[in-house]
Amino acid sequence: MKLVVRVKLLPTPEEAAALEATLRACNEAASCVSVRAFESGRTSRAALQALAYAELKARGLSAQPALHVLRKVADAYTALRASLKAGSLGRRVSKRYRGVAGKPVVFRPDAAQPFDDRCLSWQLDKRTVSIWTTSGRMKGLAFTGQAEQLAMLTAYRKGETDLLCQGGAWYLVATCEVPEAAPNTAPAGFVGVDLGIVNIATTSAGTRHSGRRLNRRREADRRLRAKLQKKGTKSAMRRAKRHAGKEARRARDINHKISKCIVAEAERTGRGIALEDLGGIRERVRLRKPQRVTLHSWSFRQLGTFIAYKAQRAGVPVVYIDPAYTSQECSRCHHVDRRNRPSQAVFACQACGFVEHADLNSSHNIAARGWWTWVRGAESQAPALTLTV
Incomplete structure (x- = not known):
């Protein structure tokens, strides 16, 4: 089965600036390719490679990152078509459906960017990675994680790794193929x-x-969030956003423990x-x-x-x-x-x-x-x- 392990990067200010520039460049390129794909109606990986690969190379992207950008755009349109077909975005005549289907997919400047082993290599014993950026190969980038996560990375990592920025913090999200235990085919109830x-x-x-204790905490969280939203200042909105992240992490931690x-x-x-x-x-x-x-x-x-x-x-x-x-x-x-x-x-x-x-x-x-x-x-x-x- 596939599990995803997320480790936190510990970049210096200069390294963080290079990572930010890399994400921005890749996502700006993806948005440009998306516009061309939407206008031409060609959204498959092969069609996009013929359509925009040379343009991405001219933008300064290396071969593998350029291919990942093309695949990201193709996968986004595949997912969009599946959502439209399943009715997840409303009926065909609805305003929401027409609004989504009638314009190209746009990628946020900080959207995750996939890397393969040609663009990113792990030095797990040193807890560092080497990663491609638009300003050159960045070596010795430190990361941290729980011992269980690092052991899983060492034993089972397989496939691509995503570079992600959330709340000003940098993460690598790695896919691991973890073996399953033999299923219990005769449960005793x-x-x-x-x-x-x-x-x-x-x-x-x-x-x-x-x-009970958690619900009291959640009620206090809701009151604080309502108070900050009512205040409406930039600092209040920043605090509300930061607090919402803490609330989600707390719920996730509790769900992990209960499960x-x-x-x-x-x-x-x-x-x-x-x-x-x-x-x-x-x-x-x-x-x-x-x-x-x-x-x-x-x-x-x-x-x-x-x-x-x-x-x-x-x-x-x-x-x-x-x-x-x-x-x-x-x-x-x-x-x-x-x-x-x-x-x-x-x-x-x-x-x-x-x-x-x-x-x-x-x-x-x-x-x-x-x-x-x-x-x-x-x-x-x-x-x-x-x-x-």
């Missing part, structure tokens, strides 16, 4: 995972990952993992405005994706079940009634009198549905994943 707001994740094994615990629990007990299929939850659920803000601001999809790829790497099977009525169904007698859920935390069956924590009861229902899904041979296969770790 399933760990059901109920996702929520008060408890971010509750497993059928009885583990609850509480979100790691869930997968380790399933692997240790020889079970699979059953998850709710939450696709389209924003459209299905009807909530008051304060509740919508809370629901939509947490990245449940990211948590589910982290569980899926960690499980795939560990050989743990994952199934997705229909979440309908899992919170109203009794896990003992399977009686479904809205009155079974008198409050957020309490489940009390109106038929058999069974009482349990509501999230734990839901997780038992999810585990049972996951087992029957597996038995019926309709197990869901985790998709091919390319993720940043």
